[in-house]
Amino acid sequence: MSLIVPARPIASEALSAAACAHCGAPLAPGQARFCCTGCEGAHALIAGLGLAAFYARRESEAGALRPEVTATSIDLVPFAAAGRDGTRRLELVVAGLTCGACVWLVEQALAREPDILSARASLSARRLTVTWRGEAGRANDIAALLARLGFRAAPFSPACLRATEDAEGRELTRALGIAAFGAMNVMLVSVAVWVGTDMGPALRHGLHWLAALIGMPIVLVAGMPFYRSAWVALRAGRPSMDMAVSLGVLATALMSLSETVFNGPYTYFDGATALLALLLAGRALDRGARRRARQSVAELLALQEGTIQRLLPDGRTEAVPAEHAAAGDRVLVAAGERLRLDGVAEGDTLLDAAATTGESLPRRFGAGEALPAGAVNMGAAFTMVVSAAAKDGSLAAMARLLERAEQARGRFVSIADRASRWYVPVVHVVAAATFALWWGALGAPWQVGLVNAVCVLLITCPCALALAVPAVQVVAVGALFRRGVLVTSATALERLASADHAVFDKTGTLTEGRPVLIPEGQDPAVLAQAASLARASRHPLAQALARAAPDAPALDGVHEVPGQGLVRGVARLGSPAFCGLPASVDGMTLAYRDGDAAPVVFRFADRLRADAPAAVAALAGLGLDAELLSGDGAGAVDAVARDAGIAGWRAGVDPAAKQARILALKAEGRRPLMVGDGINDAAALAAAHVSASPAGATDLAQTASDLVLQREGLAMLPGAIRIARRAQAIARQNIGFSLVYNVLAVPMAVAGFVTPLVAALVMASSSIIVVVNALRAGKEG
């Protein structure tokens, strides 16, 4: 199972003098040991728990374990399940849990808590199960402890569970184990027959019966995954590779059984069981790689899920999962929170609707105006009345649209299926012709004709052909996984390799999608003071300010004046009006005033991703012309298009128009790659030939995409296309090779020269060549 290499650690060597002692990120000049106060706190906590051995073994990526400046915490109390004997149990998905030492650290740190009974983390699924005795409220303490260590925790959602619980994958592994056991034991008997030339017929007969005794049950049990899928394909009237496999294996087993009964010279049980084992191995590997990608996507989505604050009639609030809210409920939306439901505001609000419409500037919504789910509250906390429950809302409607679009894309026929469409009938015709030739034309007994016909089926059994594509897929998907690109669909690589046009969204895709401080020569000391204040707030602009000065310490005694700003003593940070300046036009400005000193203005803007122009140029080099589709105004779109080096752009495009543009491109015969992050891009993503979403995209966009980029930036996109094209070329080579091998081997089978030994040799050698060739697919080139 070593085709899937675990994620290569980057950090160990980065632990040199110039790296943060906690998270391993490179240090800025002037920093002694830690990159930020969060890391300093985490290091002190770990040392205090006596777990400093963690740093000697840590293999996580540099910077991955940096505690967030202002962690947005989810209320986990509703997710703590009560056990019978007063214990509580909590299932979490933990981001950052990427190495064995991380598992050790988390388990040990939680075990130090006196009331925690057990803590067990799974590294593959990033799943943490904690049980404790006592209050349900401890759930939030657990998450807080994890956050201080640098891990982000979210409830283990049903989607995570679906990605992890893989009944079909377990069945494949079980079948593989059974087939491997059978193949080895049958081979033990077969080798004795092959080399025992002086063996008497009675002993040979006995050994054949032994092989049949082991081989028949194995063929029947371990081949089930193939028989089932072949049956489905047969009923749909489509020839599939599984049909050829099933027919070949079953015919070989039956022919060998009859040879055993009549004491013939050869049986082929070893060939049938080894074939099953090889094919099952290829399939189990393929599934393992895909499952890993699905788990990572589910983890990303779980981190976006959360609770809403429902207002009770008596004025208190309770945290409930968003899907439990009904139309008419009143919900409190905190500053900086993302709306999870459609609703109507009870007062004036300022919302950033970039994810739903693509506008880059926040917009004011009046009382009674409909608010779209997915927008982010940029103003003060407000109360809204829910207008549709989660399952009837706009997000659910979009999700249903996606499903329909994806079904349409399911018609894409992969190269392996295209090959099997004509390969399977041809093989069966050749086998039938062989039987006719021996029995009819040459006048041989029908048993001889049957044996030779089945030998044709066995030798053509698409062992190399069935391994040709999955082996390449496993290697390429694994290579992309290590580079931070998740491939979620089986045919995504093939479609990516053939893309010839790139369509980008603007906000959040070509740009960062979040406000960034515009450097205008502010005094660093003033910036640090303002950032210290800003740490107390969850407001997006305050967080952007805090990110601009990560060294600034958090301060006590900061009061938030809702909707206006922060006060500490005589220092004020907030809207320009709050600091005695005229109000800003676009709401993207903060002002800071320390007592009577002159107010300082901090302006923010969404910024082009640093690697966007290079990525666009690299795509052009690969033959993909870029195009920009945005819901934003013409001026902003033109500016971004010029900076990114994109010639064609359209502004003011709504979701339906984006999808229409994609469909128009496809109607022209182009194969567009769509890259987008917003809810408004989801329909276009699903309609495109192949789609990708950048890090931090909305959950709908990630579900609709074939590729999810895990790391910031677009730099991996051209690399992914290169890997996909290389993988495609190697898959073609493999298919070509297995066809050539068939052309050489089939005449031998037709002529009746194929003994079990020959069959075993050609089968094993062709499979090894195909797999070794596939290993080259991981290199970018």
Add this chain to the structure above:
Amino acid sequence: MDSLLLLIPVSLFLGFLGLVGFLWALRSRQYEDLDGAAARILFDDQPDKETPR
């Protein structure tokens, strides 16, 4: 040849034990977290607390 009467059943029985062990491990979900299991054998410290059952 008499030795075969003993050796073949013995070898098959041992192989069968291995298969049963594999199926048991699969059923008790020991194949769910292969990466974690690989790292876990290197943990030397056991949680130093009494397990209240």
